[in-house]
Amino acid sequence: MVNPLKAPMMLMARMLPSCEEVGQMVSESLDRRLSLPERIQVKLHLAMCALCRRYASQLVFLHKALHRHAEDAEARKEPDRELPDSVRQHLQDLVNRESQA
């Protein structure tokens, strides 16, 4: 028996991006504005797919965390690493010498 819905469903399935493709688009949404068709595809997919929703929210979190990580490193009062004494001395000598010059 021929399923009358088979052809349209196959067509829909072909139009809908896979989880792997949605992952790429979600990542790109952090880097550029997605086109309208892309946004619709992602929205539809995420509405139906809990795993991709989770993936998407974890990528967004990661993106924010990296910015925060970078800003914190630049603003930190107590740096997490110390120059070895020999390097520190070398740099101090260099700066002293060069600032005289």
Add this chain to the structure above:
Amino acid sequence: MSDSLTEDNQGKIDPSRWVQDYGDLLYSIAYSRLNDDSAAQDAVQETFLAALKAKESFVGKSTERTWMVGILKHKITDLLRKRFRETPSDKVDILPVEQEHPYEQVGSSKGMWRPNRGPSEWGKDPHKSLEDSEFRRFLQICLDQLPERLAAVFTLYELQQEDAKKICKDLAVSATNLWVMLHRCRRQLRRCLELHWIEGEPVSRRNSE
């Protein structure tokens, strides 16, 4: 001291204090972005030398610290660009996350998550995690494990926060290529955090080269 007398004439700039005041800060930033001791130390040295040369042009628009960090970030950007250009592209192998094949590879469900291979529920409040030093430690470990060439691009974009168009131009890569590289890194980082930070798998240092 006679030194500090002459420095007084130049406003707030006091190079004799730089190593003490900014040495560890600059070194920490450089190390976290370059993942290499001697490269980080070189970057700090070059920052001080560049700052000495440019100190006449420092007019207190920013604080000395911000100015110094700005110079360092330029140095880091130069080094990362060079590293990207000089690392052969075939050195970027398949990433560990890609070897795991989390997606179906054939059949009608090609590209869908394979059973039990999808992302797990992290069960942590992301916003709280940002304050968590444990999380930050794992984030740094996972960043350090990215292969050099990809790490260079990713660091330029996400940590140095360079403009995407500029990165494409400087590295001679297309925007599409950049987006793919960024996603590969994010995939790998996400998986790395999941394995080590969430699931507690011990960290091996095999990728620290």
